[in-house]
Amino acid sequence: MNRRLLVGAALVGLLAVTAGCSVGPFADDITDEELDENADYDWETDATVTITIEGAEYQAVYDTANRSRLSVYQQGFAGNEPVNVRAVKFRYANGTFVNGSALDVEKQGGETVIDLPAENGTVAYTADTRPKEFGSPVLVEGSHEVILPPNHRTGNFLFSHVSPGNPEKEVVDGRVHLRWDDPEGNVFVRYYLDRDIYIFGGIVAVLGVVMVAGLIYYLRQIRELERRREEMGLDVETDDDEFDDEPPPGMR
Known part of the structure; x- marks a missing residue:
């Protein structure tokens, strides 16, 4: 009888794990439909990494000079986890584009690996983030810029937090731009609406x-x-x- 209970418990646990494999580190591979979703990226940014936050998602644009791949991950409770990227695009140095379905994008262990068709170019993707909060490990060396949603701010210690501290800060067209020359570790921003x-x-x-x-x-x-x-x-x-x-x- 005890043996049957153990087998039943094992089956229930297996079902629980497989039932949740569509999200988190056990998620299925990203589909071509997700990779080819439409997105309007700012390709003219002068930062190595530009993060533009829109509500509960963000658009990331990476200058991939001298890189053949980009590994995207986030930190979870059990270690690194792959990011569910979508609307992936690569732009060659001459201005031509390649959609995500034509690239090799797959989850490998605790990261999502985007193989790049050329070492000099720019790759962009869209992913989800928590409302009024963005955080990511520093994936490449170089300058980083985070653009907050319209009418959102940092500066009040009760409602916001910026790490690393003391970035360059300016407001352009009603949006706060935070910039670091060469951050290390993690970039994290918690922000708030003016009305908050x-x-x-x-x-x-x-x-x-x-x-x-x-x-x-x-x-x-x-x-x-x-x-x-x-x-x-x-x-x-x-x-x-x-x-x-x-x-x-x-x-x-």
Whole structure:
């Protein structure tokens, strides 16, 4: 009987693993339809790596000078995980393009490997990111630029975080551009909408009013209780000085 239970548990575990193999590090290979999705990339950027964030996805453009492949991965709980890239394109130095389905793009262990048709060119892809947050290991050496969605900002320590710290920062057409000359390790940006500050301020103000009102109500209740005790004669204070000159009972 115990043997059957063990076999059943093993089968359930196997089903659980295979049922979730469409996402994460166990995901299936990327389809040609995903590789050939449409995307409008900024090929004229002057940074080695340019990340343009749009909502819950980002567009990455890499200058691949002297590289024959690009390995794309993200850091997970169990180590490196491949990124589910889509809308992959390669641009030759002469300006001609190759769609993703014509490239060799596959997941190998903990990374997604894009084999490049030439060592000098530019490769771009689209991938998902968390809302109001972007993070990625530094995959190539050189300058990195992160462009935030419109009307989003960094600078408030409660709502944002930028690593590495102190990047070059400018606003172009209502979008914040963050730039590092040659970062190491990881690039991470948490940002916020302008209105988030006002919403948070409004919530704090409302909570403050509620707390003050509650304190006033509490003090009034205490005073009312004291008044009632006095009316009932429960809080009659005695003056110790009145008995200082009197001898103890039985000794008068």
